[in-house]
Amino acid sequence: MNDIPRAPLALGLAGLIPFVWGALTVLSPDLSLWTVQTIGPRFAGPYVMLFYGAIILSFMSGVLWGFSSRLDGARATTGYVLSVLPALWAFFMTGGGPTGAGISLMVGFAGILGLDWLFWHHRAAPAWWLPLRILLTGVVLICLAVGVFA
Secondary structure, three states, rough: OOOOOHHHHHHHHHHOHHHHHHHHHOOHHHHHHHHHHOOOOHHHHHHHHHHHHHHHHHHHHHHEEEEEEEEHHHHHHHHHHHHHHHHHHHHHHHOHHHHHHHHHHHHHHHHHHHHHHHHHHHHOOOHHHHHHHHHHHHHHHHHHHHHHHH
């Protein structure tokens, strides 16, 4: 963890806030009620995690597209094709209700971790990328699991 630059680490951790908040509001009915009354219902429970999760999967497609530009030939082409999959996954797989969408997002985030490894393995991602992505993906998966199974 010490090798991860501070800015990506801090921003990555800040990006977990909607997931953690969503999980907390699933686990705490009082916090959920306060959130619904104060901020609005889309910021409570699984809804904030599902909406934000689809956005982050799309964002990660853009990140992976950028990594693809560091590759050559057939690897670059493969990288570009793979980089659009998370956004397409979010678009097509998150419309089946909160439980199905939550499970689909969990599969999507686990899949992205595999793509992160692939780009890291081919040295298209920085050396610190995989440790950061393992940390962030682990927290995301735990929070989504709370939304799906709690």
